[in-house]
């Protein structure tokens with residue numbers, strides 16, 4: 001390897017992966033590595049991968065293939081994250097120039113794995129899978145997001161939804177102690193962050209190993225950390241969505257008025273085949289609690305269309321649920337068969353074109369729902385946290401507490417910094433964003 005220890009890291013996938021990368025970067029820096037912006041400048045090239053949908057593995061191999069010539073220049077490659085855990089040592093067979101393969105459940109061993117790499121070892125693996133009860137906690141997190149401090153409170157997943165790779169890629173559910181979480185929240189506040197996002201594949205399955213706080217109590221406690229103005233949390237699972245979460249949002253204005261509650265389907269039959277462990281009625285009861293809140297809590301969801309055996313009637317039930325809940329944001333996906341998952345044996349019966357058609361119908365309908373929902377904000381004054389500035393257009397972008405994107409202008413000569421809060425009067429609305437001017 002080159003004498004100066006440098007690394008390039010690229011991240012794919014969800015916020016958990018994005019935050020894992022912040023921790024991996026901090027760990028590497030602690031080990032004497034310097035981060036660089038291009039593969040060509042790095043002695044170690046790392047991809048933190050995602051395998052949730054489509055042919056994700058193939059994309060990683062294609063990417064590695066593009067850069068494999070750099071191996072001869074002494075550069076080393078590592079594959080991290082969900083594809084690493086899923087494919088394991090098979091990666092060495094398909095891409096022999098890869099030296100390190102590690103899933104997220106093994107990151108706590110990164111310093112040791114890096115030492116072995118530096119000593120010239122190859123085929124180094126961290127594939128702890130579902131054996132470990134340990135979480136990855138480090139004081140060296142290198143926070144890359146200028147306005148949002150992430151905290152993972154629970155890792156892994158025990159739900160085994162029949163379509164999903166996550167239980168196989170991220171290990172079993174394990175929570176961090178509430179005192180450790182609160183300690184990190186205070187450190188984040190000391191760094192100057194005012195927004196915290198609590199993360200977990202099922203964030204509300206949180207179980208304090210110290211037995212002190214429930215999830216709702218932890219939310220309230222984080223919301224009361226001095227200096228913190230916004231607390232978000234994702235992703236909630238309907239199965240564990242309890243009423244006290246809504247009560248906490250009601251009681252603490254620092255908890256953002258937004259809940260992301262993936263439903264996946266509006267058909268009881270399909271939900272059963274997905275092993276989601278709730279019915280549409282169970283789900284809608286929880287939506288009822290959220291809508292009964294004193295605050296206007298914004299709702300968003302994930303939906304899969306074209307799950308094996310989904311009939312036209314099942315799909316209509318999903319459309320009915322969409323109309324009933326009136327979400328502010330929907331992430332819609334075509335079902336994609338994934339390795340190791342139970343749904344793999346079900347016949348992926350819906351042709352790709354039909355899946356695409358259903359997704360389009362769903363998203364078109366949702367766009368109309370959002371057009372109406374967003375229009376309700378016209379002339380309101382919303383508190384917006386600045387996320388970025390587009391100097392070319394003189395526009396500032398940010399989000400409301402409800403997580404709605406707001407693009408606005410300001411008469412200030414100096415552009416507001418990310419993380420600043422401004423009151424913005426809404427002057428126009430679109431189905432996916434609000435437009436306004438700072439007051």
Ligand code: SAH
Pocket residue numbers: 052053163164165166201202235236237262264302303304333334335336337338
């Ligand atoms: N833990 C969260 C979501 C994790 S993955 C939850 O249970 O809600 C994010 C989203 O990807 C899921 O909500 C689901 O809608 C989608 N997804 C997961 N596996 C998929 C697959 N095999 N095909 C299509 N979409 C999938």
Ligand code: SF4
Pocket residue numbers: 157158159160161164165166167201202237
């Ligand atoms: Fe996947 Fe289901 Fe776990 Fe979510 S709850 S990560 S969809 S298995």
Ligand code: F3S
Pocket residue numbers: 012013014015016017049050051052081082165166169170
């Ligand atoms: Fe992808 Fe793994 Fe997240 S599969 S969505 S990176 S948990």
